[in-house]
Structures are given as structure tokens and as C-alpha cells.
Amino acid sequence: MGDIFSNLGLGFGVVFQFVQWTPAFLGGASIPIPVNILLCLIGALVGTLVGVLPGIGTIATVAMLLPITFGLPPVGALIMLAGIYYGAQYGGSTTSILVNIPGEAGSVVTALDGFQMAKKGRAGPALAIAAIGSFFAGCVATVLIALLGAPLTKLALAFGPAEYFSLMVLGLIFAVVLAKGSVLKAIAMIVFGLLLSMVGSDIETGASRMAFNIPELADGLGFATVAMGLFGFAEIIRNLDAGGETDRKLVQEKVTGLMPTRKDLKDSAPAILRGTVLGSLLGILPGGGAVIASFAAYTLEKKISKNPSQFGHGVIQGVAAPESANNAAAQTSFIPLLTLGIPPNAVMALMVGAMTIHGIVPGPQVMQKQPELVWGMIASMWVGNLMLLIINLPLVGIWVRLLRVPYRLMFPAIVVFCSIGIYSVNNAPTDVMLAGAFGLVGYWLIKHDFEPAPLLLGMVLGPLMEENLRRALLISRGDWSVFLTRPLSAVLMAIAAGLLVLAVLPSLRKKRDEVFVESEN
Amino acid sequence: MNATPGQEPVKSFLPKWVRGPQDFIGGVALMAIALFALWASSDLQGMRGFSFGAGTAPRMFGFLLLGLGAAVALVGVFTEGAHLAKYHWRGPLFVSLAILSFAFTIRPMGMIFAAMASFVIAACGTPETRWVETLIVGACLTAFCALLFPYALGLPLQLLPTFLIR
Numbered sequence A: 001m002g003d004i005f006s007n008l009g010l011g012f013g014v015v016f017q018f019v020q021w022t023p024a025f026l027g028g029a030s031i032p033i034p035v036n037i038l039l040c041l042i043g044a045l046v047g048t049l050v051g052v053l054p055g056i057g058t059i060a061t062v063a064m065l066l067p068i069t070f071g072l073p074p075v076g077a078l079i080m081l082a083g084i085y086y087g088a089q090y091g092g093s094t095t096s097i098l099v100n101i102p103g104e105a106g107s108v109v110t111a112l113d114g115f116q117m118a119k120k121g122r123a124g125p126a127l128a129i130a131a132i133g134s135f136f137a138g139c140v141a142t143v144l145i146a147l148l149g150a151p152l153t154k155l156a157l158a159f160g161p162a163e164y165f166s167l168m169v170l171g172l173i174f175a176v177v178l179a180k181g182s183v184l185k186a187i188a189m190i191v192f193g194l195l196l197s198m199v200g201s202d203i204e205t206g207a208s209r210m211a212f213n214i215p216e217l218a219d220g221l222g223f224a225t226v227a228m229g230l231f232g233f234a235e236i237i238r239n240l241d242a243g244g245e246t247d248r249k250l251v252q253e254k255v256t257g258l259m260p261t262r263k264d265l266k267d268s269a270p271a272i273l274r275g276t277v278l279g280s281l282l283g284i285l286p287g288g289g290a291v292i293a294s295f296a297a298y299t300l301e302k303k304i305s306k307n308p309s310q311f312g313h314g315v316i317q318g319v320a321a322p323e324s325a326n327n328a329a330a331q332t333s334f335i336p337l338l339t340l341g342i343p344p345n346a347v348m349a350l351m352v353g354a355m356t357i358h359g360i361v362p363g364p365q366v367m368q369k370q371p372e373l374v375w376g377m378i379a380s381m382w383v384g385n386l387m388l389l390i391i392n393l394p395l396v397g398i399w400v401r402l403l404r405v406p407y408r409l410m411f412p413a414i415v416v417f418c419s420i421g422i423y424s425v426n427n428a429p430t431d432v433m434l435a436g437a438f439g440l441v442g443y444w445l446i447k448h449d450f451e452p453a454p455l456l457l458g459m460v461l462g463p464l465m466e467e468n469l470r471r472a473l474l475i476s477r478g479d480w481s482v483f484l485t486r487p488l489s490a491v492l493m494a495i496a497a498g499l500l501v502l503a504v505l506p507s508l509r510k511k512r513d514e515v516f517v518e519s520e521n
Numbered sequence B: 001m002n003a004t005p006g007q008e009p010v011k012s013f014l015p016k017w018v019r020g021p022q023d024f025i026g027g028v029a030l031m032a033i034a035l036f037a038l039w040a041s042s043d044l045q046g047m048r049g050f051s052f053g054a055g056t057a058p059r060m061f062g063f064l065l066l067g068l069g070a071a072v073a074l075v076g077v078f079t080e081g082a083h084l085a086k087y088h089w090r091g092p093l094f095v096s097l098a099i100l101s102f103a104f105t106i107r108p109m110g111m112i113f114a115a116m117a118s119f120v121i122a123a124c125g126t127p128e129t130r131w132v133e134t135l136i137v138g139a140c141l142t143a144f145c146a147l148l149f150p151y152a153l154g155l156p157l158q159l160l161p162t163f164l165i166r
Helices: A002-015 A035-051 A058-069 A074-099 A105-119 A123-157 A161-178 A183-197 A223-241 A262-284 A290-304 A317-332 A334-340 A346-357 A364-369 A371-392 A396-403 A407-426 A429-447 A452-475 A487-504 A506-520 B021-040 B056-078 B090-123 B131-152
Strands: A019-021 A031-033
Touching: A002 A035, A002 A123, A002 A371, A035 A058, A035 A074, A035 A371, A035 A396, A058 A074, A058 A223, A058 A346, A058 A407, A074 A105, A074 A123, A074 A317, A074 A346, A074 A371, A074 A396, A105 A123, A105 A290, A105 A317, A123 A262, A123 A317, A123 A334, A123 A364, A123 A371, A161 A183, A161 A334, A161 A452, A161 A487, A183 A452, A183 A487, A183 B021, A183 B056, A223 A346, A223 A407, A223 A429, A223 A452, A223 B090, A262 A290, A262 A317, A262 A334, A290 A317, A317 A334, A334 A346, A334 A364, A334 A371, A346 A452, A364 A371, A407 A429, A407 B090, A407 B131, A429 A452, A429 B090, A452 B056, B021 B056, B090 B131
Parallel strands: none
Antiparallel strands: A019 A031
8 A cells, every 4th residue: 555655745846846047148047937736737738739639639648748848858758748638528519519510439439419519608617517526537547547557567477478469359359349340451450550569670680571671661660650641631631621610610609607506517427437437447358448338338338327318418417427437537647558559549649659759668566666657647647637626627618719720721731740740750851751751541530430540559469469478479489379278378368369259249239339439420 | 331521422434233333442442552562572481490581460461461462342232332422633633743742842942932832732732722812821830840840849940941051
């Protein structure tokens, strides 16, 4: 128990670090500046700023803003990224509630009741409950990470290459089962991602693979490049198709009366609690993460509600539960990343990308070697949540005004911003062109109903999977049965196989599709 | 799965026995990508005894994608599915051109020119663009980026054209 407090204490110590700033004009006097808090605050603000733009989801926001953290020291950069992430999520719920354009799958559910509430002139309480629910969920999840982080790191020591490989297979299967749409197509996207991750140099022999003697490809496809192409550029092109203005039915009523009433709070408290528990559990599972958590929480609320017919017409539980679940899951999904080094979803995959750029390899070693980084980040998540609550809520008016910026001015700005961002990663014009190419690929994928998120996950896990597969087979002297004879690995593989079977079974498929269809109508 | 909302299906040029053109074309394209990857990694070394060569994993994933692409295409043949969504040329064309122009001008011309040019080209991507407004916003954005990236974030970006600096 003492461990947890000392760890959290270390984390908050890092976050509340003050740096003495001695500007020349003060004549030698120095002002203490809470650098990391400021970074977190800026991150949360910028994240909301971009995340609130319609049609730009969390992944796209984080990918776009990745370059602005490059100049910072690793701890500061990760803290800022955590801020950006939460800001983006909050921005996403704002757009769902006010414009009914969910930037990503996770906030689709929020739009159901949130937009109805906004139509009734109750956008303020909806936004406030979303923030309060998220904050509560964030608090619980932070404690959970502190509780589970250390023991799970010990579990990681029992993991050999075979177990790692099996766990990643399980994670990918989870991602497939929980994804929207066809299971087959999702698997195809994962394998496409795995194949893309093979471009570059072979880790063991150094042989150049599929790089076609292009020097920029020798190091492999940049993760940020692909992410920005698939999520940034592709989204822009797709939104241009829709004609920009046509589908924006912004709530015209003034957002007044921000505070929820006593009844609102009483109604939503149990929903927030249930959403938090459900979300925390689902977030730990590899491949699960925020999307399924919000769907599950909404379905649960609807099931146990006394009058389920009210859902979809603007009940506050329909906003509170998925938003809390979403945030809890987003936070607990750091657990597999920090303890095992395996990103459970596309956003975490981006975080890995950011960490690698700063020379950090996520995994159990980080927790032991750079505790201030890990705990600082965990503490900053909590601080980021708090920032959203106390700073973003009063700013709702500004975000609403931002929604009125016409798309014809917004999209060229995003194109330029993304281009500069990608260029600044390596100072390589080729990267910009590659991102453009992936933008077209992403546009094509959207047109053919392929989800780009599993592709991204496959791309990040590819090198890890190959390395562990090779090592496992080397240790077992080429015996493939090693994945089934080692007990831990066998259990993971069995769960993966079971899930896959369940996912293609007609009865369950129907139920799964129902959940998604329901949320779309 | 129906066609992506907001997009009317186009007439299929495919034979009648393809019931789900969207999946069929998608699957075939994935197969093509897989075949290309298999060809591109054909010069790499395969298995050496029980240890993986450089080409083993790419080939493994390549064959896997080939199979999955075939499966997606078959689904497109045998089950009723969505039609091909309509492609628009204007948005993709001008956004791509803007990105290309940025990539080609950033080194010789510096960020100010590259950002402004790319902004204006991208703005051609929609018929709704009003030019005066676009130029003003473009100039403001360029100025903002010119302050943000090199100064506030400390990234080494060259602002002015190379010939002016020399």
C-alpha cells in the first residue's frame, strides 16, 4: 500500500515541479513556474481546439499535434500528449453533443442523447455532466493504474517471447471482435498493417526489405506519417465529398445554464459509477479500449433503466454513462502499454510512436528505470482531467463559436498544419509525400468500408510480433507447438480462438451488429 | 452494411454475378497489394533451418493478406452488398496537389512560401471558396505557423527561400 502512495507522490511531484524562471527584465528576481502543469494545460486546450473541429477524431488530433511536442524533454512531451489526448476526447464529445457529428466511434453514443439534450436547450448540463463524469472516471482509473501497475509489471517478468506473441494475437483479435463492421475486413486491415510494418530494415540481419532503395524508407514507414495520412488527410478529403456545410446542423440556441440541476446530478450519479466500473474493466483488456466501453455502458444503462424508451430522446444517463466509461477505459488502457509495452488501441499506438521518438521503449523496464516518467504521466492524466473540468467548461462558448468557422477555411489550414507537422518530424519532404499517398489510401479504404484503425494497430504491433515470433521459434528450435505447450501462452491463444469463434457465430454477430446499428439510427 | 451515408451509389461496371461490388473491388485490390509485396520481398532470404530469414515474415504476412483479400472478394461475389461509392475528383486532387507542392517547395523556398502556396492550392478543393477571405486567412495562418514552429516550438525550419538567405 505504501508503494502506491510513494509512487503517486513521485508522480505528482513531477507534475507539480517548479522551474525557476529568471527573466532579464526583473533584474535577477526569479519566478517559479509550474512547467509541467502549464504543458498539460496547453495540451488540453490545444487538444480541445482541434478535437472540437467536426469530423476530426481523437486519433487524428493526437497525430496532428504530435510534432508540437518534439522540442520538449521526454517527461514534458508525454505530459503534454496526455493533455492533448484528454482535450481531444473532450472536444469530441462537445462536437457530438452540439453538432451531432461524432469525430470517432467512441463518441457516437454520446451523440445519441447528448444532441437531443442540446436540441432541448440543455446542452450546458450535457456538457457539464460529460466533464464531471469523465473527471470522476479519471480519478478512479488513476488509482486503479497505481494499484495494478506494479503487480502487472511483475507478471510481465513471467512473459517469454511466446507469451508476448500470444498476447499480441489476443489483442489484435480483441480489436477485430470489438470493431465495427465485418470481422473479415478488420482482420484484412490488421494484416495489411502488419505487412506495411515490414517495410524498412530487418532487425536481425539488417537486410533492406521492400524499401526500393529509397533512403527515407530504409528506416521503415514513419508511424506518425501513416497516421496523419490515414486519419488527417483522408478525413479532409472525405469531408470535402460531403460538401462541408451540408451536414452541419449546429444547435442554434445559446448555450446557457451550464450547471446541471440537483435532479440531473442525482440521476446521473449511479450511471457515472456503473460506467466507470465497466469502462475500467474493458480498458485493461488489450484491443478493447474506449470505443466498446462507451457502447457497453450505454447498452447497460438502457437495459437496467425503468423506462428504456426514454433513451435516445435526451436522458442525462445516456450521456453520463458512456462518457465516464469512455474516459475510464481510455485511462486504464495505459496499463497494458506501461506494464507490457503493448499498445491496446490506436491512440496508445500513437503514444508508443511518441515515446519511441523520444527514445523511450515502453514496457516493464520503463517502470523500473524511469519511474518519474511513468508516474508523472499517470499523475498528469489526473491533472489533465481536472484542467478539463475547471478550464474547458467555462470556455464552452468559445468552442461553440469555433464550430461556426466554415469548413472551406478550416480544411486548407489543416492541410498546411499537417504538412508542416510531418515535415518537422525528420525534415524530410518525402515523408510529406508519403503521408499524402496514405491520405489517398485512407480515402479509398473509407470508400470500401475498411476501418483504418486496425491497420494502424497492426502496423505498430508488426515489428514487436515478428521479433517475439522469431525469438520464440529460435528458443524452441523451430517447434511451432511452443505457443500451445507453454501454459500462459496456451491460455491466451485459447481465449483468442474462442473470441474469434464467438465473433463469427451468427447469433452473437447479430447481437453485436444490433448494438452498432442501434447507435447509428 | 449499406453504402456510406451521403453518397449515392454509382452504376456498376462489373458483371452481374458480382453482388457486392464494394467488397469485391476492395478484396481484389488487397490481393494486388499482397502480390506486389510478395514480389518486392522475393529477393530476401527465407528460412534458414528453423530460424527466420529477413524475408520470412514479410512473405508470411503477404500470403495471409492474399488469402484474406481473396476471402473479402469472394464475400463480394456471393453476398448482396453495397455498391461502389461515388468518388469525387476535386477534393482528392487539390489536397494531393497542395501536399505535393508543399513537399517540393519547402526545401528551396522556405516555409512561408510553401505554407501559403499549399493553403491556396488546397482551397481550390471546394467550389465554396471565396478568394479574398481565403487569402486573408491563408496569410494569417502562415504568419501564425511562422511564429509557432520555429520560435515557440524551436523546430529547425527554414522560413525564407534559400536564394534570399545566401
